[in-house]
Amino acid sequence: MYKVEVELKNETGLHARPASLFVKEASKFLSDVKIIKDEKKYIAKSIVGILSMGAVKGTKLTIVAEGEDEKEAVEALKALVDTNFGE
Amino acid sequence: MVLKGIGASPGIAIGKVLLKKDPELKIEKRVKDNTEEEIIRLKKAKEKSKKQINELYEHTLNTIGEEEAKIFEAHGMILDDPEFFGQVEEKIKTEKVNVEYALKEVTDIIVKVFENMDNEYMKERAADIKDVSNRVIRILLGVEITDISKLEEEVIIVAEDLTPSDTAQIDKEKVLGFITEIGGKTAHSAIMARTLEIPAVVGVEGITSKVEDGDIVIFDGDEGEVIIRPEEKKLEEYKNKKEKFESFRKRLEELKGAKSVTKDGIEVELVANIGTPKDVDGILRNDAVGVGLYRTEFLYMDRDQLPTEEEQFEAYKEVAERLEGKPVVIRTLDIGGDKELPYLELPKEMNPFLGYRAIRLCLDRTDIFKPQLRALLRASTHGDIKIMFPMISSIEELRQAKAVLEEVKEDLRKENIKFNEEIEVGIMVEIPAVAVLSDQFAKEVDFFSIGTNDLIQYTTAVDRGNRQISHLYNQFHPALLTLVKTVIENGHKAGIWVGMCGEVAGDPKLIPILIGMGLEEFSMSPISILKARWIIKNITQQEMKEMAEKVINLPTAEEVEKFIDDNIKIDYI
Numbered sequence: 001m002y003k004v005e006v007e008l009k010n011e012t013g014l015h016a017r018p019a020s021l022f023v024k025e026a027s028k029f030l031s032d033v034k035i036i037k038d039e040k041k042y043i044a045k046s047i048v049g050i051l052s053m054g055a056v057k058g059t060k061l062t063i064v065a066e067g068e069d070e071k072e073a074v075e076a077l078k079a080l081v082d083t084n085f086g087e
Numbered sequence: 088m089v090l091k092g093i094g095a096s097p098g099i100a101i102g103k104v105l106l107k108k109d110p111e112l113k114i115e116k117r118v119k120d121n122t123e124e125e126i127i128r129l130k131k132a133k134e135k136s137k138k139q140i141n142e143l144y145e146h147t148l149n150t151i152g153e154e155e156a157k158i159f160e161a162h163g164m165i166l167d168d169p170e171f172f173g174q175v176e177e178k179i180k181t182e183k184v185n186v187e188y189a190l191k192e193v194t195d196i197i198v199k200v201f202e203n204m205d206n207e208y209m210k211e212r213a214a215d216i217k218d219v220s221n222r223v224i225r226i227l228l229g230v231e232i233t234d235i236s237k238l239e240e241e242v243i244i245v246a247e248d249l250t251p252s253d254t255a256q257i258d259k260e261k262v263l264g265f266i267t268e269i270g271g272k273t274a275h276s277a278i279m280a281r282t283l284e285i286p287a288v289v290g291v292e293g294i295t296s297k298v299e300d301g302d303i304v305i306f307d308g309d310e311g312e313v314i315i316r317p318e319e320k321k322l323e324e325y326k327n328k329k330e331k332f333e334s335f336r337k338r339l340e341e342l343k344g345a346k347s348v349t350k351d352g353i354e355v356e357l358v359a360n361i362g363t364p365k366d367v368d369g370i371l372r373n374d375a376v377g378v379g380l381y382r383t384e385f386l387y388m389d390r391d392q393l394p395t396e397e398e399q400f401e402a403y404k405e406v407a408e409r410l411e412g413k414p415v416v417i418r419t420l421d422i423g424g425d426k427e428l429p430y431l432e433l434p435k436e437m438n439p440f441l442g443y444r445a446i447r448l449c450l451d452r453t454d455i456f457k458p459q460l461r462a463l464l465r466a467s468t469h470g471d472i473k474i475m476f477p478m479i480s481s482i483e484e485l486r487q488a489k490a491v492l493e494e495v496k497e498d499l500r501k502e503n504i505k506f507n508e509e510i511e512v513g514i515m516v517e518i519p520a521v522a523v524l525s526d527q528f529a530k531e532v533d534f535f536s537i538g539t540n541d542l543i544q545y546t547t548a549v550d551r552g553n554r555q556i557s558h559l560y561n562q563f564h565p566a567l568l569t570l571v572k573t574v575i576e577n578g579h580k581a582g583i584w585v586g587m588c589g590e591v592a593g594d595p596k597l598i599p600i601l602i603g604m605g606l607e608e609f610s611m612s613p614i615s616i617l618k619a620r621w622i623i624k625n626i627t628q629q630e631m632k633e634m635a636e637k638v639i640n641l642p643t644a645e646e647v648e649k650f651i652d653d654n655i656k657i658d659y660i
Contacts, residue, residue, distance in 0.1 A: 011394075023164065043169050046169050046171065046173075048165065049168075052197070056392075057392070
C-alpha cells in the first residue's frame, strides 16, 4: 500500500473538468485507488463517487493505492493535483 | 385549435406530427435467487448501452460539434462507473432482487444527492445519471422508444420534453421543428433548436394529449403560436407567411459584411449583448461589430465562491482577443435585485430592485470590486475594452467609482503591469435621475449606454416581473422616449457617444425612432442584428427625425405605437 496527502489548490476543486481528468487518470492504473476525505473512502475511478465527495479548494485528501502499480498511480494523481489540473 | 407556448427558435413549420411519447418504465420488485444471472443481465445491458452511447457521440461530433458531443463522453463515464454499478451489484447480491429494481433504487438515491447540491453543474449531472440509467433499464425491459434518428418523411416532433440524447439524434433534413410541453427559452432543447436553426416552441401545456401521429400542425417559432389541424384558409395563409419568412431570411444573409447605414448615409454601430465568452460565436455568426454589453455577473453565478482576478482576466481577454480590436463594453458586476449570489449571504430586502445592488454593493465591497477592475485593466491591452458602471444614481457615486478605478490603475503602474491608459469609462443610464441630469454626467464620462429594461421599470414604477401589472410596462411610454431623447441630446452636446443596451435597442418598431433621435450604438441579442441592419438600410435619418419629433408629443403609449405602425412602413420581403 502506498499513500500520500494532498491539498486542492485549484479554483474549482474536484468538480467539472478536474473531476473527470482525475477519474480518467486513476483509471489508467491497475491498482485499486481510493481517496480518503474526512475518514470516508471514495473510489478514485468513479466519477459519481468523486463528484459526490464535494471537495472544494483547500480540501485535504489522502490518495491511497494498492496493487502492482500503486506507487505510479499515487504519484501521477498527486502530480495532477499539484499542477492544479492545468487550470 | 390554437395553443400558445413560448417561441424558442424562430421560423414557421408546417407538417405532420410525430408524437414522441415514451412509455413509462414500470419496474416491479422481484426476488431473484440466482443473483449471478441478474448480474450477467446487467453486464449485457451495459454493453449494449455503451454501443448506443458511442454511436450518439460519433453522430453528434459529426453533425453538431465537439462541445455538444462531450455530453455523451460524460454518459460513457457514468456507464463505466465502478461506484454506481458497484452499489447496484451489491444490492442485487445482498437483497436478492431483480436488476431493474436495484438499478432504479440506486439511481434514485444518487440523483437525490446531486439534485440537493446547491450547484447548477451538479443538477445537470443528476439529469445525465437519470438519462443513462433509463437507457439501461429500457434495454433490460426491452422497451422501445420512438426512434427519431431514422425518419422516412418530414415531421414535426411533439414531446413532453427532449433530452440531450434526443436532440443529438435530430436529423435537420427530416425534422421541420419541434414542440414540447415543458421548458423555457433557456432550456436545453430550446438552445439546441437555435443551434440547429430549426423552429421550435416550448412550454405548450397539454400538447401531447391533444395531437396524434399524422395530424397536421402549424407553428410559429417567433410568436409561440401552435395551430392544430388547421382549416384550408389558415394553411394557405401560413404557407405564404413561411415562404416570405424564408426568402427574407435569405435576404438577411446577404447583409453580412454590409455596413449599417441609412439611405441618407448615416452609419451606426450594431453590437451585441453577451453573458459569457462562448456567446462570441453568435456575434461572429451574425456579423455584429462589437460587444455593447458584456454582463459579467455570469462569471459570479452558479458557483460557491467569488471568481479570482485571474479567472476574470482570462474571460475578458478571450472576448477582447476574439473580437480582434472591435469595441467590447464590459459592465462591472451587477448583482442584487433579481440576481442573487448565495455565497455572499446578503440579507433579504423588502425592495431588492431599489436596494443594495450593483455599483452600490461594489463601492461598499471594494474587496470584490477591485479584483474585477484589475482584471479589466490587465485585459485592456488585448483589445478595445471599455468599462461601464451599472446603477449609478448620483454624481458622487460616479466619482467614487472612478476614484477606485484610479487607485487600481496606480497599483498596476507601481507593479509595472501594462494596461490601456486611455481606456474609456462610461455609465449605464438606467435610473431616471441620471437621465434628467445627463448634462452634468456627460462632462465626467466617455460614453452613455441607455439600459432600457430598468429605465422603463424605474420611470413607471412597474416591477417587470409582476404579471398582474405587466401591462403597465411599456416600451412605447412617452416618458421613456422623452428621457431617451434628453440623454442623447445631452451626450452629443458634451461630445460623447451614446448607445443603448436593453430590449428597446433591438425593437423593430423603435429602431427608426432611435435613428431619428441620433442614437449611435445599438446593442441587442446577436440574432436581431441582421434584421436591425435591414431596417436601418431602408430608412433615412432625415425622415425619422421628423417622426421622432412627432411621437414624442403624443400623450399615450398606445398612440405612439399606432403612429409608428401607420407612418413607418418597412417591407420585410
